[in-house]
Amino acid sequence: MQVVRAQSAGFCWGVERAIEIARDFAAKGKRPVYTDGPLIHNRQMMERLQGEGIQEVGDYQSSSDVQVKEEERENSVLVVRAHGISPERRQYLKSLGIEFKDATCPDVGIVAGKIKIHARKGYATVIFGDRNHPEVIGLMGYTKGKGYPVKTFEDVDALPDLGDKVAVVSQTTMFTDDFHAIANRVKESYPEALVFDTICGATKDRQGDIAVLYDQEVEAFVVIGGHHSANTCKLAMLARKTGLPTYHMETAKEIDREELAQYRKIGVTAGASTPEFLIKEVCNQLAAIEPAPVG
Ligand code: SF4
CATH class of the missing domain: 3.40.1010.20 (4-hydroxy-3-methylbut-2-enyl diphosphate reductase, catalytic domain)
Known part of the structure; x- marks a missing residue:
């Protein structure tokens, strides 16, 4: 055939980069490397990484407490996944007394940056994506409490009054056509809405x-x-x-x-x-x- x-x-470059960062720490210093949730969504690769001393702690949505024994913390490294995390989660992870390494994909960082800048100016942010996905959960943390994940037209139609400052962004892995359709739906109610196509x-x-x-x-x-x-x-x-x-x-x-x-x-x-x-x-x-x- x-x-x-x-x-x-x-592998995309963001995932490759996160794996390299984790592997680098595991190989160089033979230090235990923990990742806040699965480093990548692939069981076979996670098994392979486990064999190299890279272990998942926390959970898929980066919401539960990280379980690392007190005596192991000093010598360990904690790596943040390519999906990124919220500022609150960052603060929590940094408080654990484990060396912290942020492997958030720079493309996700760009979305977080756009949300942060506009939230500071008083914008409400509509995020096209899956509200349960760790990337969207992390991005919500930058919205200053004015973030609204939507996936369908019905979600858009059910939005509360967002005021006169509205920004629309996307989870990085969505379909481009769907994003523009959702953004247009938002614009029907908020013609002045700023639309940022943040699909990577x-x-x-x-x-x-x-x-x-x-x-x-x-x-x-x-x-x-x-x-x-x-x-x-x-x-x-x-x-x-x-x-x-x-x-x-x-x-x-x-x-x-x-x-x-x-x-x-x-x-x-x-x-x-x-x-x-x-x-x-x-x-x-x-x-x-x-x-x-x-x-
Ligand atoms: S944002 Fe894009 S490049 Fe970055 S990890 Fe996600 S899929 Fe990969």
Whole structure:
């Protein structure tokens, strides 16, 4: 079978940077490295990192207390994930007596900065995204209590009166078209609203590459990444929107050879949190599948 891999498949630079920071500390000083919640949303990679002395503490939403024994704190490092955290969480983590290293993706930092500047000027912030996602939870912390996560038109229509200063931003991993549709809906009630398209370049590249693969006449898509990874699920959703059959899998173990043998050319992409070793394994195994004879 011919396998066409998306150029952007796999780790984005923000995730790669966070992993490098954590690995650097673990390797250099052989110090225990703790991350405030899972460093990336990929089970296989988290297992690998655990073997290197990088351990998750806290929780997915960075809301629970961090459990690190008192005697271990002095020698340890606590790394903040690419998703970022709220200023309150930062204050809490810094109070623990563990060396603190912020690996927030600079693209998330840009969104936080925009919110912070406008909140200071009295703006209410509408955030297009998932209110339960750690990135949105962190961003909410910069809104000075005037942050409103929305995901649908209904959410926009249910907003309270936001006053005359409104800014609209997006979680970095949302669909561009959806963001503009939501921003336009907000503008119907607040024509003066400031709109900042804060979807990151890495997300846009991954979304754009679905169209690139489609144009290369692939017959189906394989999207690799955690079933709980928001950005991978969105990629799979986008691939399905093309009308082509789409298979979302976490590892090569999920390949259904008989099913996939019906295709001659398949497009492969992977979420921003999918490690290279999983992508390679899936691509190699797909390439080895002999397409079923036609007719
Ligand atoms: S998806 Fe974008 S914002 Fe998120 S870590 Fe990657 S580059 Fe940064």
